[in-house]
Structure formats: C-alpha cells, structure tokens
Amino acid sequence: MSLSTVRLHQLLVAAAFLVPCVVLVGAAWWNRAEVLREEDSAVVRTAAVMHEHASKVFDTAELAMDRVDDYVFDRSWTQISAPATGGFLASLKAPLAQARAVWVVDPQGRIRASSREGDLGRELAERDVFSVHRPKDIGIYVSPALREPDGSAAFMVSRRRSTEDGRFDGVIVIALGTEYFARFYAEIAAPTAHRATLLRADGAVLVREPPGPEADERLGPADPLLRAIRARPQGGAITGTPPGEAERLYAWRRIGDYPVDVAFSVETVVALDRWYDNLRIYGLVATVSALTLVLMAWLALARARAEEQALADLKREHAQRLSAESQLRQSQKMEAVGQLTGGIAHDFNNLLAVITGSLELVQRRIARGDTDVGRFIAGALDGADRAAKLTHRLLAFARQQPLEPRPTDPNRLVAGMVDLLRRTLGETVQVETRLMADPPPVFVDQNQLENAILNLAVNARDAMPGGGRLTLEIAQGSLEDGAQGVSITVRDTGTGMPPEVVARAFEPFFTTKPQGRGTGLGLSQVYGFVTQSGGRVRIDSQPGRGTAITLTLPVSRDALPAEDAGRARLAAPSPDRARRTILVVEDDAAVRLASAETIGELGYRTVTAADGAAALAVLDGEREVAVLFTDVVMPGIDGPTLAAEARRRRPALRVVFATGHPPDSDQEGPRPAPGETVLRKPFSIEDLAEALEAANREQASA
Known part of the structure; x- marks a missing residue:
C-alpha cells in the first residue's frame, strides 16, 4: 500500500x-x-x-x-x-x-x-x-x-x-x-x-x-x-x-x-x-x-464511492423523515383546533337551550296575562343571541354547521333588516338599499344570510369611524359554473383595504382591528357559509375608496313558501297531552330542568333522569312513559345505546334525540330509525312541540 x-x-x-x-x-x-x-x-x-x-x-x-x-x-x-x-x-x-x-x-x-x-x-x-x-x-x-x-x-x-x-x-x-x-x-x-x-x-x-x-x-x-x-x-x-x-x-x-x-x-x-x-x-x-x-x-478505495452514495441516501431519508414529522405535527395542530371549535360550540348550544327555553316559557306566561317580567326579556334574548352568533361563527369556521336552506326572497330579507342595521350602526351611518325588480328566490339559510349581512355591515361601520354611507344592493349575478345567481352587495364609503389585506381577508383569525376588538372569524364565517351554500364571495376595495363585498347565491328551483302560521298549535295544552308521559334524560342539570319545564308547559307529564342507568330504572317502574327524550352525548350509557336498550324492553316506545353536536364528516350523530327523531340544540318551543307531536302521531298509528 x-x-x-x-x-x-x-x-x-x-x-x-x-x-x-x-x-x-x-x-x-x-x-x-x-x-x-x-x-x-x-x-x-x-x-x-x-x-x-x-x-x-x-x-x-x-x-x-x-x-x-x-x-x-x-x-x-x-x-x-x-x-x-x-x-x-x-x-x-x-x-x-x-x-x-x-x-x-x-x-x-x-x-x-x-x-x-x-x-x-x-x-x-x-x-x-x-x-x-x-x-x-x-x-x-x-x-x-x-x-x-x-x-x-x-x-x-x-x-x-x-x-x-x-x-x-x-x-x-x-x-x-x-x-x-x-x-x-x-x-x-x-x-x-x-x-x-x-x-x-x-x-x-x-x-x-x-x-x-x-x-x-x-x-x-x-x-x-x-x-x-x-x-x-x-x-x-x-x-x-x-x-x-x-x-x-x-x-x-x-x-x-x-x-x-x-x-x-x-x-x-x-x-x-x-x-x-x-x-x-x-x-x-x-x-x-x-x-x-x-x-x-x-475498505478498498474501489468501494469508497459506493459507500459515499449510501451516506447520501441516508441523509435523504433523514430529510424525508423530518418532513413527514413536520406534516404530522401540523395535522395534529389542525385536529386540535377542530376539536376546540366543536367543543365550545357544543357547550354554547347547551347554554342556549336553557336560555331560549326559559325565555319562551316567560313569553307564554306573559301571553296569559302575567306581564311583570316583560321588560327583562329583551336583555336576556340579546345575550342568547350573542352566544348563538359566536356558536354559528365557530361552526362555520370549522365547516361543521348544518345549513337549513329554503327559497328566500332577497328583497324582503334585505328590506326587513334595514331597521336593525340602522339601530346597530348608529346615526352616523346612512343605510340605503337598491333592490332588484322582481328577483328570483335564492336557495339559502335565511338566518345565516342575515348574520352574514350583519357581520359585513358591522365591519363596514368600523371602516367608517367618522360616519358614512352603507348601501345594500341586489342584482343579477352568476356563479363559478356559469349558472344563474343573485348577488347581494354590501358597499361602504370607508377607508378601504390595500391589496395585501384583501388577499388575506378570508383567512381564519386574520384581522386588522386592534387587539381585543376582533377575533378574525367574521369574514371567514361569511366565506364558509356562502361556499357551503353553493355560492361565491368577491371583494372589491381600494384604500380611500371604500369596500364592496358581493355575495352571489344560487337561485332556488322552488317557489317561495306560503307564510307559516303554525304557531297557533301551542295556544293551549290539549287534554290528550296530559295523559302522555315524557321521560327526559340529560346529564346537565340545568338543561334537564329547562327541558322538563318546557315539555310540561306544553301539557305533557314529565319524569326525569340524570343518566342512562337511571333512565332504564325509571322505564321499569313507569309503564306510562310514551316518549324517551334524551341527550346524545352522556357519561356511561350514551343516548343511542340507551334508546336501543329502551326500545328492546319497550318496542312501542318513541325516541326524540336532543343534541348540540351538528353532523360532520366523522361524527354524524344518531341516525334516526323508524320511531326516532333528532332535535338540534338550541331548539325553540315550537320545534320541541312539533317533534313531540310527530312522535305521538307515530305511536298512535303504530
């Protein structure tokens, strides 16, 4: 050598x-x-x-x-x-x-x-x-x-x-x-x-x-x-x-x-x-x-080059592993955000179930002549409305919120919001509307569309600190695939946005407002709702020339529905209801009490249980129970398992599931079988009455 x-x-x-x-x-x-x-x-x-x-x-x-x-x-x-x-x-x-x-x-x-x-x-x-x-x-x-x-x-x-x-x-x-x-x-x-x-x-x-x-x-x-x-x-x-x-x-x-x-x-x-x-x-x-x-x-020099190649392969595999670990960490972060969003929404929906149910009981008692509590209703409903809006924003951001679209007259919806917008935006903002002559109905969730317009209007007010003009305009539009649509434009005369802000406006948690003044979920929620509805959103803005945000929504294939006059069914409890017993199962004591009182107000007899085991014990002792009204997510025996066991013991029993979890790709909640109904929280007293009436009709026909 x-x-x-x-x-x-x-x-x-x-x-x-x-x-x-x-x-x-x-x-x-x-x-x-x-x-x-x-x-x-x-x-x-x-x-x-x-x-x-x-x-x-x-x-x-x-x-x-x-x-x-x-x-x-x-x-x-x-x-x-x-x-x-x-x-x-x-x-x-x-x-x-x-x-x-x-x-x-x-x-x-x-x-x-x-x-x-x-x-x-x-x-x-x-x-x-x-x-x-x-x-x-x-x-x-x-x-x-x-x-x-x-x-x-x-x-x-x-x-x-x-x-x-x-x-x-x-x-x-x-x-x-x-x-x-x-x-x-x-x-x-x-x-x-x-x-x-x-x-x-x-x-x-x-x-x-x-x-x-x-x-x-x-x-x-x-x-x-x-x-x-x-x-x-x-x-x-x-x-x-x-x-x-x-x-x-x-x-x-x-x-x-x-x-x-x-x-x-x-x-x-x-x-x-x-x-x-x-x-x-x-x-x-x-x-x-x-x-x-x-x-x-x-080793021999002849093998040196081959070994150097092996080292290069090892380094490449190491880099690939680091990249895979980085992607996994990012995936886990996004999963944690989704779990947090869904958890907060579930807790808020439980709170809304208590507040809304209690307020509707107060309203019904006022209708019977007891008006001493009337001046507190507006403040309490405002608090419930704020909790509901936060829940809706979180769920729209997490893409977990089920929409309830129906044919909607855009002229009527926008015109009906003018008074609300004027009260909300203050005297320094002039609200104008430019409606479309005989527009076709749009297929959209009315409550979510109102929330989106209100959200954009509040953003516009913040962009006009010295006052200005807010214009709501309805016109013909088109969707991405060329299909016919109706455009609703919210236009302001505010400060406008530079191109780099417009490019990020729909990003979750992105906001230009001072710390503590905005969550950055507003425009993200609007974008999520319009996209879920099959529409599209466009922003036109320049610094010093104001901002125009256009929501283009799909046209409904169905005509506008007739006015709903169905609330009269709650005018007075029927004697037939008093002979029916509802078993209310809910692990949250406040929700359980509010649900039981609301059902009792409808004229039914109620018994309650805090969990699945207690509910089965009540069923064994109360032979008069006709409907099982149960939460879905509970410790121990959950709602679907309880319903299956209860109907095994009592085949004629009807079930109403009350849940605050909206369906998503991984958890769709209980799939109702014949004789079962799913009621989403927060629900109104009319929704509750309709679900119980449907359950009782099915039992009568069984």
Whole structure:
C-alpha cells in the first residue's frame, strides 16, 4: 500500500469523526431554536384560549349585573329586601356555573338581597368591593381573591347601582368561584407542566393553576411577568426568570376593558427536554454514520464511492423523515383546533337551550296575562343571541354547521333588516338599499344570510369611524359554473383595504382591528357559509375608496313558501297531552330542568333522569312513559345505546334525540330509525312541540 493511500485513509478516518460531529452540532442548534419556537407558539395559543374563556365569563357576569340593575331600578330598599328579589337573583345565578353568589348591597354596605339566604345582612362597608364605588362611578371593579366561609376561594366583580340623578345608592356584586377557572385551565394544559394564572393588573393573583403557596397571592415587583404586563398591558410573550426559579416562557392577554389579565407559562427546561430527546436521536444517527464511514475508510478505495452514495441516501431519508414529522405535527395542530371549535360550540348550544327555553316559557306566561317580567326579556334574548352568533361563527369556521336552506326572497330579507342595521350602526351611518325588480328566490339559510349581512355591515361601520354611507344592493349575478345567481352587495364609503389585506381577508383569525376588538372569524364565517351554500364571495376595495363585498347565491328551483302560521298549535295544552308521559334524560342539570319545564308547559307529564342507568330504572317502574327524550352525548350509557336498550324492553316506545353536536364528516350523530327523531340544540318551543307531536302521531298509528 503506497504512502498516499495510507494518508488518504487517515484523512477519511478523521473526516468520519469530524463531519458527523459538525452535522450534529449544526442540527442540534437549529433543532433547539425550532423546539423553543414551537413551545412559545403553544404557550401563546393556550393563553389565547384562556383569554377567550375569561372574556366570556366576565361578559356574562356584566350582563347578569345589567339584568339585576334593571330589576332593582327605581325600587325602594324595602322592595329590594323582599323575598322576590332573592328568588330572582337565585334564578339568575342558577345557569351560571362560574357564579357563587349575586348580591345587592345598600349605601351603608349591608347585603339587602342575595341569591343565597345565608348572606343577607352581611356587612361589606369595609371591603374594597364596596368602598371603591362610593366616591365616584368607576365602572366594573374586580376584587382580590378571598376565602369563603365554606373554605372555597372566590373573587368579586362589582359595579354601582344605576340611579336617575347619578347619586351613590349601593352596589351590585357577583362572586365568581376560582375553582371554575382552575378546572378549565387544568383541562386545556394537561398533561404539560405549566402555570396558568388569572390576575389583576396590579399583580394580585385571582386564580393560579396548579395552586401555589399563599405567599404567591401577589406577584412581586421583580417578577418578569408583572413588569411585562405594565410595559405592554394588552398582551404579549416574553422569556424571563422569576426570583429563585428557573427560566420560563410567558404569554399574557388583557381581558377586554376589564383590569384583569390571563397568563400562561412553562419552564424553558420543559421544551429543552424534548430537545434532549432529539439530541439522542441525532447522536445515534451520527454514531451510526461515523462507524459506517470508519468502516469504509478501511475498505478498498474501489468501494469508497459506493459507500459515499449510501451516506447520501441516508441523509435523504433523514430529510424525508423530518418532513413527514413536520406534516404530522401540523395535522395534529389542525385536529386540535377542530376539536376546540366543536367543543365550545357544543357547550354554547347547551347554554342556549336553557336560555331560549326559559325565555319562551316567560313569553307564554306573559301571553296569559302575567306581564311583570316583560321588560327583562329583551336583555336576556340579546345575550342568547350573542352566544348563538359566536356558536354559528365557530361552526362555520370549522365547516361543521348544518345549513337549513329554503327559497328566500332577497328583497324582503334585505328590506326587513334595514331597521336593525340602522339601530346597530348608529346615526352616523346612512343605510340605503337598491333592490332588484322582481328577483328570483335564492336557495339559502335565511338566518345565516342575515348574520352574514350583519357581520359585513358591522365591519363596514368600523371602516367608517367618522360616519358614512352603507348601501345594500341586489342584482343579477352568476356563479363559478356559469349558472344563474343573485348577488347581494354590501358597499361602504370607508377607508378601504390595500391589496395585501384583501388577499388575506378570508383567512381564519386574520384581522386588522386592534387587539381585543376582533377575533378574525367574521369574514371567514361569511366565506364558509356562502361556499357551503353553493355560492361565491368577491371583494372589491381600494384604500380611500371604500369596500364592496358581493355575495352571489344560487337561485332556488322552488317557489317561495306560503307564510307559516303554525304557531297557533301551542295556544293551549290539549287534554290528550296530559295523559302522555315524557321521560327526559340529560346529564346537565340545568338543561334537564329547562327541558322538563318546557315539555310540561306544553301539557305533557314529565319524569326525569340524570343518566342512562337511571333512565332504564325509571322505564321499569313507569309503564306510562310514551316518549324517551334524551341527550346524545352522556357519561356511561350514551343516548343511542340507551334508546336501543329502551326500545328492546319497550318496542312501542318513541325516541326524540336532543343534541348540540351538528353532523360532520366523522361524527354524524344518531341516525334516526323508524320511531326516532333528532332535535338540534338550541331548539325553540315550537320545534320541541312539533317533534313531540310527530312522535305521538307515530305511536298512535303504530
């Protein structure tokens, strides 16, 4: 073997060690930065979920205080101290899982009305939740967290009671339980080692999950999170090291206009643990590569080129694996977003079922002459409408919402919205319509089309801060395939959008509004709805020249339906209904109570059960049960399984499924068999009556 060949082999051996080491160091450094970026993004996303949850809780609490304020307005303290006020407060608190108590406090700081009888007469004069409101009206105040007499923790949200002359006449207080927030934070963060916090702007900790020592009830001046919140109150993300602790990744968001923030953090070492796992993989690959190269160095030079090709193949396979892992992570992220969307929508639909059912009961009682509760209906229905709109937006974004299209007169729909738009947009915006002469009916979901137009109108108002003109125009249009369509254009005289904003306008979560003013789901929801309806959307906009958004919808093959006059069927319960018994099965106590009361209001006799096992026991003892009214998703025995077993025992039994889950590609919900009906939440009392009447007709004909 010549000297040159020996030296060549020596160089190859050296390279066999050096090259993998260099590759390992470079890949390790790049992977470390990537892992930290991914962990930082996960922290920011979790903080955003916490922000959305807390915003809904505080908005609900403020709405509840508005309802209490309306109830006690112009009433004397003698009237407020009457038992009826406590009953009203208890009924208001019942569906609010986050609320511990609702109080009305007189100007001396004494609780005069409460949702809990044991709180009457308690003195709050020395408590900040009362005293801060005495000098002047400061709006909403959030107190530090305190221990309740039963050992649980809660914090108070308070505001002044409204008076005609602006004088101080007591406060309205809602106590919010910290365990409600802690449970939610534990669910969204598990099993990651984390620290989820709800805190006031001054650093007072309201909720901490997992719980910390009592000494941690307030962030110290040197805490990096508190310094960051003071520097950027609306939110952000940082890396910092608390006194005496390890370095952490933080993300925080301000809750609307409330003096409260949510924050989420994890230790940097949590992310680095994943990096260490990757290092072991890279080290193994590098070791295998080095051994292979060393072996090749001792082989004949004739085989060197073949071995180098094998190394190239190994690197290519490694790159393909990294690409596949990246695609898998992205797929898992999108799946998590879809699950979150569907879960929030299901919870909201349950809430809407309670609110809508209760309000319709109130309306029917008013129709019988009891008008004392009439002035509260508008505020409560407004809250239910906002919850429904959020649910519809989330479901349209997730492409899970079932549409209910029917022939619709576009002229009539747009003309009917003018008054609503004028009230919504304010006096500075002039609303005009340009209707089409005798337009053909469009095949579309009317409620969703109204929501889409209202959504676009609100966006247009925001683009015209100094006022302007909003024009709704209906004209002939065409679809992508050349088919005939009808176009509805929402045109404003606002600031307009540059091309780069127009290009991204329909992206989910993309918004140009200030932080806390928009979710970025508005135009995405409009796009999803119109696309699902078989239509198309076009944006025409230039900076300084306004924006025109055109919705082109398919023409209906059917004529417009006659006006529906079917509500008269609920005028009075029939004697035949009273002889029929409905078994109501629902694991959520509030939904179960509302459903049972609504069915009872229709004239039926009801019995209830909290789960499938209890329902089967009721069926064995109640032979008069004619219809099983059951939720679909329940712990233990779910709705379809319960229905199958119940009909095996009682073949003549009819079933009505009530579900808040809309059908999608993977979960279509129960497929109704003969004798079964599916009722979607939230449902109106008319929908419920129609479903029960249909079930009873089928039983009578069986």
